[in-house]
Amino acid sequence: MDVLIASTLDAFKLLFSGDTQIWEIVAISFRVSTLAILLAIPPALIIAFVLAYGNFFGRRFFISLFSTFLSIPAVVIGLTLFILLSRQGPMGDMGLLFTQSAMIMGQFLLSLPILVAMAHTSFQAADRRAWETARTLGANRLYAFFTVVYEIRFGLMAAMLAAYGRIISEVGASMMLGGNIAHYTRNIPTAIALETSKGNFAEGIALGAVLLFLAFVLNALLHHVQGKGSINS
Amino acid sequence: MIDNFQFNFRNICKQYRRQTILLDISLTITNGDCFIITGENGAGKTTLMKILAGIEKPDSGSISVNAGAATSWRRCRSRLAQSMMYLHQQPYMLTGSLRRNLEYTAKLNPAIIDKPAAVDQVLHWARLEPFESQQAISLSGGQQQRVALARAKLRNPQVLMLDEPTANLDTDSRDRTLSMLRTFKENGTAVVISTHDPSFFADLGCRVLHLKNQVLTDKTIMPSAVADITSYLKLRGK
Numbered sequence: 001m002d003v004l005i006a007s008t009l010d011a012f013k014l015l016f017s018g019d020t021q022i023w024e025i026v027a028i029s030f031r032v033s034t035l036a037i038l039l040a041i042p043p044a045l046i047i048a049f050v051l052a053y054g055n056f057f058g059r060r061f062f063i064s065l066f067s068t069f070l071s072i073p074a075v076v077i078g079l080t081l082f083i084l085l086s087r088q089g090p091m092g093d094m095g096l097l098f099t100q101s102a103m104i105m106g107q108f109l110l111s112l113p114i115l116v117a118m119a120h121t122s123f124q125a126a127d128r129r130a131w132e133t134a135r136t137l138g139a140n141r142l143y144a145f146f147t148v149v150y151e152i153r154f155g156l157m158a159a160m161l162a163a164y165g166r167i168i169s170e171v172g173a174s175m176m177l178g179g180n181i182a183h184y185t186r187n188i189p190t191a192i193a194l195e196t197s198k199g200n201f202a203e204g205i206a207l208g209a210v211l212l213f214l215a216f217v218l219n220a221l222l223h224h225v226q227g228k229g230s231i232n233s
Numbered sequence: 234m235i236d237n238f239q240f241n242f243r244n245i246c247k248q249y250r251r252q253t254i255l256l257d258i259s260l261t262i263t264n265g266d267c268f269i270i271t272g273e274n275g276a277g278k279t280t281l282m283k284i285l286a287g288i289e290k291p292d293s294g295s296i297s298v299n300a301g302a303a304t305s306w307r308r309c310r311s312r313l314a315q316s317m318m319y320l321h322q323q324p325y326m327l328t329g330s331l332r333r334n335l336e337y338t339a340k341l342n343p344a345i346i347d348k349p350a351a352v353d354q355v356l357h358w359a360r361l362e363p364f365e366s367q368q369a370i371s372l373s374g375g376q377q378q379r380v381a382l383a384r385a386k387l388r389n390p391q392v393l394m395l396d397e398p399t400a401n402l403d404t405d406s407r408d409r410t411l412s413m414l415r416t417f418k419e420n421g422t423a424v425v426i427s428t429h430d431p432s433f434f435a436d437l438g439c440r441v442l443h444l445k446n447q448v449l450t451d452k453t454i455m456p457s458a459v460a461d462i463t464s465y466l467k468l469r470g471k
Contacts, residue, residue: 129325132288136319138341138388147337151328 003201010202011209022203026210029187032100033168036107037160044115049145052123053131063120069113077109078176098179106173111163118162122155154226161218169211235421238299238316238391239263245294247280254280256447262392266423269431272444278427281444282394285425287313318390322397324381326369331361331380334369338387351387359383359413375406382413392423399433407433
């Protein structure tokens with residue numbers, strides 16, 4: 001217990017002492033995960049929309065497929081991309097392995113099924129009249145799509161937060177694809193894993209605290225926006 | 234005023250889970266027309282109106298516009314969506330204020346040059362000025378119906394379709410709806426109304442079409458001998 005208290009105190013001292021190494025790790029984490037989620041959102045919304053509103057052969061199969069991908073372990077995605085990006089792999093010439101781009105690819109693939117599955121649920125729960133009203137008011141399909149997206153924005157925001165929380169805290173794919181290289185591909189979860197294995201609990205706890213704080217800020221933000229959207233306000 | 238137009242729907246068929254809902258429905262809509270579609274619950278009135286409005290796909294049938302060549306519904310879908318406007322039984326209010334709902338519609342109509350002025354004008358026309366900043370979803374059923382008609386006014390469609398527009402409305406709201414519909418008709422907009430109460434719309438001088446056993450019959454002309462509307466239209470040479 002004493003170790004935990006002492007390490008926690010040291011962790012906060014580290015955070016507020018302006019330790020550049022810590023904040024560099026935090027910055028890499030945010031950069032990689034934010035880019036990955038931003039890249040994943042547009043295709044995920046389109047796939048979710050087509051699955052919810054489309055009427056085509058194999059629709060149910062694709063819905064089940066994306067739901068299955070929800071539970072795919074990060075290391076499996078890491079392994080698959082590692083094989084593809086390694087020198088002998090079909091994408092080896094691109095030289096992406098152990099770069100931030102490889103980490104973004106891994107996190108993109110991790111977040112996509114979460115976004116698709118949760119956004120699909122939101123689209124399905126949305127009032128069908130929203131789409132029909134937009135169309136009948138003269139909106140083209142793209143504009144009507146954005147209208148529906150706006151109508152269900154809170155559900156979609158929850159999906160984005162869930163996906164962001166998943167990718168910023170995953171360690172398997174980042175470790176395999178980024179290689180945990182200091183100042184380049186070392187992000188919060190890989191740094192926590194490394195520091196813990198070295199017995200530097202203070203650094204691990206400091207980085208963990210940043211993750212927790214991030215989760216709190218994102219959730220508070222979501223609740224604030226949802227409150228603004230209520231009809232009573 | 235609305236320019237002259239003619240939509241010919243021919244042999245529209247629709248099935249749901251192998252059960253036929255609409256069978257060889259044919260209908261011609263021109264400017265200023267007014268149709269009332271009656272029928273029991275589940276007869277297919279809403280489905281028919283959604284097909285006419287380009288929202289729902291029929292299984293078969295063809296459409297020709299302004300005496301042009303007959304084409305499939307799929308090819309004509311955009312044209313239908315452009316020209317027709319379908320109003321739900323319970324109109325859907327977009328998130329935000331009443332004014333935002335009208336601004337959204339005005340933005341989509343390129344013919345409107347001064348959009349804020351057009352919105353103000355329509356607010357006045359629908360007597361909705363006191364509620365313009367209110368959340369649209371919090372308005373009463375009658376007020377929401379007027380918002381839907383105000384949006385239709387901004388949209389200025391060639392054909393306006395209303396699904397049970399007076400259901401669940403009080404007498405005052407029903408009267409207002411009727412008077413607003415009259416202005417659409419006077420403007421040359423064709424009006425198609427699905428209702429269980431055709432007598433309420435008698436003032437509009439509508440033809441009453443009855444949907445029963447998957448077939449649309451005209452009850453205005455031949456109330457005693459129910460006849461297929463197709464036969465009637467053929468007699469009229471349409």
